[in-house]
Amino acid sequence: MKVKKYVVKNMNEAMARIRNELGKDAIIVSQRKIRKEGIKGYFTPKLIEVTAALDRYNKDNEGQSMDSIKALIYNKQEEQKKAMIAKEQFIQKDKRIENTDNSNSSIIKEVIEMKKMIKELQNNNAIEDKEDNVIDSFIDNLDISTESKKRIIEEILKIDTDNEIEEKFKMALDKIFPQYEDKEKKIEILIGPTGVGKTTTIAKLAGRKALLEKKKVGLITIDTYRIGAVEQLKTYSEIMNIPFKVVYSIKEMDKALEELKDCDSIFIDTTGRSAKNTMQISELRAYINKIPNKLIHLVISSTIKNKDIKVILQGYGVIDFDSIIFTKLDETSNYEILIDALIDGNKPISYMTLGQSVPDDIKKVSKNFIIDLIVGDKII
Numbered sequence: 001m002k003v004k005k006y007v008v009k010n011m012n013e014a015m016a017r018i019r020n021e022l023g024k025d026a027i028i029v030s031q032r033k034i035r036k037e038g039i040k041g042y043f044t045p046k047l048i049e050v051t052a053a054l055d056r057y058n059k060d061n062e063g064q065s066m067d068s069i070k071a072l073i074y075n076k077q078e079e080q081k082k083a084m085i086a087k088e089q090f091i092q093k094d095k096r097i098e099n100t101d102n103s104n105s106s107i108i109k110e111v112i113e114m115k116k117m118i119k120e121l122q123n124n125n126a127i128e129d130k131e132d133n134v135i136d137s138f139i140d141n142l143d144i145s146t147e148s149k150k151r152i153i154e155e156i157l158k159i160d161t162d163n164e165i166e167e168k169f170k171m172a173l174d175k176i177f178p179q180y181e182d183k184e185k186k187i188e189i190l191i192g193p194t195g196v197g198k199t200t201t202i203a204k205l206a207g208r209k210a211l212l213e214k215k216k217v218g219l220i221t222i223d224t225y226r227i228g229a230v231e232q233l234k235t236y237s238e239i240m241n242i243p244f245k246v247v248y249s250i251k252e253m254d255k256a257l258e259e260l261k262d263c264d265s266i267f268i269d270t271t272g273r274s275a276k277n278t279m280q281i282s283e284l285r286a287y288i289n290k291i292p293n294k295l296i297h298l299v300i301s302s303t304i305k306n307k308d309i310k311v312i313l314q315g316y317g318v319i320d321f322d323s324i325i326f327t328k329l330d331e332t333s334n335y336e337i338l339i340d341a342l343i344d345g346n347k348p349i350s351y352m353t354l355g356q357s358v359p360d361d362i363k364k365v366s367k368n369f370i371i372d373l374i375v376g377d378k379i380i
């Protein structure tokens with residue numbers, strides 16, 4: 001575009017000169033009245049300054065001139081629009097970046113969340129580890145066989161509750177221990193090692209049956225091996241006034257049972273045998289096999305060493321005994337031996353004896369009583 005200023009006396013002069021110099025396409029952009037500079041200007045007439053412009057690209061005709069200006073304006077507007085669009089696009093891009101940032105931040109959030117979860121899992125594992133440690137140290141502190149420990153832990157791990165370890169331990173023992181079912185049999189036989197309290201326990205059982213239950217009771221002993229053993233039971237039978245038979249050989253067993261056929265209950269005492277002496281135990285089994293309709297109780301003293309329980313259970317395992325009677329519980333507080341006996345033997349405990357007093361110091365026990373005793377919830 002060509003722009004030119006003219007200082008003229010009037011507009012006619014301006015128009016003539018503009019047309020002459022710029023041509024008919026020129027347009028007047030502005031006009032203003034001016035004076036000549038200096039003092040002289042006050043004495044000369046006012047002049048007019050006219051600014052004219054010519055679009056050099058469209059100087060063919062006047063109509064086009066206006067159009068070209070419009071076009072220029074349009075172009076300018078288009079440029080501005082493009083600029084706006086570009087700006088908008090830039091802003092949008094910015095927003096997208098921001099959004100990307102947001103999605104980034106949501107990824108970050110997820111990562112944080114996952115980290116938290118991992119930490120929680122680790123914590124849970126830690127809790128589980130801690131729990132496992134609690135179980136391990138609790139079970140480790142027990143004076144029982146490794147097999148029994150394994151069996152208990154195995155059962156504890158099956159328990160799906162938040163109970164304390166002691167409670168879980170009790171629940172596990174309840175699952176493992178067999179329960180004694182009270183079977184009414186006419187004949188009850190006590191077997192077991194020497195000195196565990198077989199004879200005394202027979203006296204207690206017979207006494208309770210005769211004195212408390214008012215039953216007709218008979219006694220038999222096959223323990224003719226030890227000096228005084230016969231006398232010991234004979235004395236009890238005399239005190240309690242109940243019939244008593246001594247069987248010296250396997251043949252005499254039928255005869256003795258026949259003689260006592262009127263009795264409601266017959267208790268048979270046996271010679272103490274070492275669990276390691278398989279010969280003696282086989283002999284005992286031969287006696288027992290001759291006896292019909294019987295219950296066999298293996299008598300074990302709770303004062304024995306834990307490792308001996310396995311030997312006893314193994315040795316006497318050849319005789320299919322029905323229950324274990326634990327004696328001398330008054331002399332020990334080592335109730336953990338009961339755990340090994342019940343787990344290794346897998347036979348229920350029927351009675352416990354708690355002193356030398358006949359017939360008082362004996363107690364029929366349930367599985368729960370034994371568990372309470374082991375964990376210390378019961379004292380005797």
Ligand SMILES: Nc1nc2c(ncn2[C@@H]2O[C@H](COP(=O)(O)OP(=O)(O)O)[C@@H](O)[C@H]2O)c(=O)[nH]1
Pocket residue numbers: 193194195196197198199200201272327328329330331353354355356361
């Ligand atoms: N402290 C205590 N002693 C008992 C108990 N049962 C039996 N005894 C004693 O253990 C010893 C051996 O008992 P005994 O019946 O002769 O055993 P056996 O050899 O198996 O017949 C005796 O001195 C009994 O008084 C008990 O429950 N507690």
Ligand SMILES: [Mg+2]
Pocket residue numbers: 198199200223229269270
């Ligand atoms: Mg005896």
